[in-house]
Amino acid sequence: MTMASTSEGKSFSKRTGMLCVRALKWIPVIFIVTIVIWSYYAYVIQLCFLTVKNEVERVLYLIGYHLIFAIFAWSYWQTIFTDIGRVPSQFKVSAADMERLENAESEEAQRHVLERLASGLPVTNRTVTGAIRFCDKCWHVKPDRAHHCSVCGECVLKMDHHCPWVNNCVAYTNYKFFVLFLAYALFYCLYIAFTTLSYFIAFWKTQLEGLGRFHILFLFFVAVMFAVSLVSLFCYHCYLVAHNRSTLGELLF
Template identity: 35%
Template sequence: MRRTGPAMAWNFFRFCTALRVLGSVMIVLVLAIAAVTYYAVVIANYGPALLAAGASLRALSPIAVLLPFHFFLVMLLWCYFSVVLTDPGGVPPNWRPHIDEERGETDPLTTSDFNGTNLSLQQAASLASAGHPGIRFCRKCNQLKPPRCHHCSVCGRCVLKMDHHCVWVVNCVGALNYKFFLLFLFYTLLETALVTLSLLSQFIAFFGDGEIPGTPGTLATTFLTFVLNLAFALSVLGFLIMHASLVAANTTTIEAYEKKTTPKWRYDLGRRKNFEQVFGTNKKYWFIPAYSDEDLRRMPALQGLEYPSKPDFDAQDF
């Protein structure tokens, strides 16, 4: 007999393995787009223009394009591979919530439910099933979940402060690489905007009546590069604006949906402190995919396990 009903519902996550394979292809695609862009800007257009200008003042125009182009490209690739190669953060083995000795509280558990390590995983699962407001337990990983941690079905594990799984970087974006991801978006926007503006005149001339120097292959590459970079600039701009609003509110893409049913958000400490929980306090490190040793030592939020809350926050409202 043919099966019908909910049991036959389509399960998207059956294709998680395929998504991981697709991610590997996307890395090659990113490098290919970077290579095509480099050829169109440096080899086909502004490199020859710089050589033709020699030591004259005409060399200032190609230099004004080539210098920031190479800088943004280096930063873009540095941030990109930092996101790809950095573990977003996993739950440490046998993790248990920290007990506040003065207040007699734990987060996310309360002392009445948790006493040292006496709470078994079976008990935690039972409390979670009963809808306990202070406990978070992952049935897929069979472990307790720290605050702001979510399970990624593509990676097959819980990720600290998970924002989303990004196919472009073959990785989750979480607590330990979220800053790198944002910087990747930032430098991608600067790079694609620069390329779009620098090739705009060639794009206009492509549809004009005048003759354009270069082979048909060079012209086609220039045209393709302009269209691709314009499309990426517009899409990344919208994505970056969205994430800037998330950082300002100290939330993630996943938490933004959860907040719709939450009257208060315990982690919103103000824009400055919210920003520092992602980028650190040392301004010298704000624009590079790294943190200072001092920030890593004194800011637990950068490790993805502990997050300060509003002083007047009532746990019952969360």
């Protein structure tokens, strides 16, 4: 076997491994989507069409459900597929400056190099020692609130956290969509819980028949369970917005 074929084999294995890792990252999203699809079937088909007898009640339930479902799905889509905010090119450090930084003889000399590189850039946040924030993986001065995401493999503007449930960084470009997603998801769960409550009670009184009653039972439990989780998370991010903070604990005046 030649060196070229060995190198090609390693390259192919690396690409395959990266594709597998990327595919695995979508598992939490697929899990959420699967639950949402099932909840749509359970609510629209099993509850509204097969269980609700009153026509007016059925129409009102369907209209309210689809309105909330539409904005919930839209906000989730935007949170997932909105591109992360990347650091502007003017923060990038050239190869020559990077070499000077690496060859600096002391920490103080490195600080002087970074101060020169950051001069003229809109940077106010510093490290705990007062030095310029710098990413040695991306080779650029970090803008305020920018952080390197190990999952995305690059620095992200105003990074809040990397969320596996959306397979994306929650940051500058999609934080609004993320907060809306939490709010609409909470409304979605509460709407399902309140409109299925009477049928959930009827189930325990053995007044519901057919296999569809189990869908309604689990739909109520799942809606309540997710609502409890979402209300705390939504309130937490409302607190962060109100106090101009992020999950990473920074405050920008």
